[in-house]
Amino acid sequence: MPSFSLSPYISHRLAGTAAVYRGGRWWLDAHSGAVPSDDALTRALDRHAADLAAANRAVAALEQA
Numbered sequence: 001m002p003s004f005s006l007s008p009y010i011s012h013r014l015a016g017t018a019a020v021y022r023g024g025r026w027w028l029d030a031h032s033g034a035v036p037s038d039d040a041l042t043r044a045l046d047r048h049a050a051d052l053a054a055a056n057r058a059v060a061a062l063e064q065a
Contacts, residue, residue, distance in 0.1 A: 015052055019045050 011022040013029075019037070020029045026037040026045045037045060 014045060014049055021045075021049070 011020050013020050014026075018028050018030060020027045020034070026042050027034045028037060028041075
């Protein structure tokens with residue numbers, strides 16, 4: 001499970017990429033269809049999403065300061 005909070009029941013697109021978190025796993029989504037990501041890509045997408053979430057929290061904290 002990723003170190004960030006996403007609902008397994010809602011689709012979440014990763015920051016303008018073709019990666020979509022849906023049904024508790026990452027998918028690569030295109031007009032022609034979607035394919036599940038493999039384990040290595042899943043780990044990379046989890047890290048990237050966690051980094052983006054941390055950056056968003058840092059920006060929010062700065063805005064509140």
